[in-house]
Amino acid sequence: MSIRIVLADDHKMILAALRSMLEKEKDIAVVGDAADGAALLELVARTEPEIAVVDVGMPGMNGIEATQRLIAGRPGIRVIALSAYSDKRFVLEMLNAGAKGYLIKASAGDELPRAIRAVAQGQTYLCPEVAAVLVDAARGKSMLQVNTAAKLGRRELEVLVLLAEGKSSSVIAARLHIAPSTVEVHRRNIMRKLDLHNVAELTRYAIREGLTSA
């Protein structure tokens, strides 16, 4: 039941070091390594790993392009980015390319195994420096929803979110421990206040306001 991973980095010594470090972890199996993007694609096609640990700054096909192609060709695979620095553009592009984790090489030694386990479980793992970069990038991307909280009550907000998630009135009623008819009243009030007329518009509104993600 070990996690099958592959490594990609243009520095052979780093590959060797990573491999020896990860071989101490019983639940992680390194099934191959590659020195550039093209070799990585071939390696992944052959070994079918769950996770690829990819250096961002490789010559030839870099980590970003390699990640895009990797995920396009094998949507199930999860990519952890490894980089020398937490450069903002690299971070954003790698994460947009679909990387689920991002570590810098200065991270503590036990962060890579921890990141691998977290990502294998479907979580997102960012090292502190990268988290700080993201926080910085997200600065100013809030503030848009004040009209929602102003117009809707707390309960109505809850109902709105659940409706936008595709739950039916009866399911929502069970979840909130209230009668289905009450859920429908909330729904109607929400629609009246926001001038929406069906679940699709309601869902789009919730996503637009950041109440739920797509």
Add this chain to the structure above:
Amino acid sequence: MSIRIVLADDHKMILAALRSMLEKEKDIAVVGDAADGAALLELVARTEPEIAVVDVGMPGMNGIEATQRLIAGRPGIRVIALSAYSDKRFVLEMLNAGAKGYLIKASAGDELPRAIRAVAQGQTYLCPEVAAVLVDAARGKSMLQVNTAAKLGRRELEVLVLLAEGKSSSVIAARLHIAPSTVEVHRRNIMRKLDLHNVAELTRYAIREGLTSA
């Protein structure tokens, strides 16, 4: 050399639970707690802690406003946000308010001490769920999946987009010059192929795939 922290949460039981959990950590000293934002400000002024662990959803002055005031009045203090859910708006606003860490209450038990130590060292600590939210928020609108086109026919794609825009079957039928019953067949086939079961999920799918904007 222990880290002096204060806790703020409107649920007394949670305060007690957090306190007893943190008192097991020798390098962390809980020097006070508060049940709302106003009490937190007074407490911080009196005890001068290094870190404040603040619940986002408190009555009266909520965690966001409390954090803003806290940092405005005492720039050295570091705030770790604690919240029931990883709601996108709360995350963005708390981090914009200056929080250095963000945990949800469903996090593993050892995450809070780890977050406290990381933040005490000037790092940023986000739990995986919040990291995922940030990644989502930072994602530019560049990606346009092709897997949709692979699974759906041309006509089905048109119907999907119109459904996601909130049009009813009959309206779509008129728009596409086909019978309403045909639209419904397309709708069912779309749902079957994509494993979706209502317009809300269908709308989210369309937005996620970039077929329409929120």
Add this chain to the structure above:
DNA sequence: ACCCCACTACCTATATCCCGGTATTGAAAT
């Protein structure tokens, strides 16, 4: 040549949505 599938169209049936009303309670605002 054959089969698969997208597209077209219709029928039936149940569930859910959407809209209209009414009413009580408690909290907040004026």
Add this chain to the structure above:
DNA sequence: ATTTCAATACCGGGATATAGGTAGTGGGGT
């Protein structure tokens, strides 16, 4: 003190969505 409104709950009814079946036509691929 009065008003306003969120939150709770119910009734009725027409519209729509959801889910199943059948069936003909035309295009593309083995």
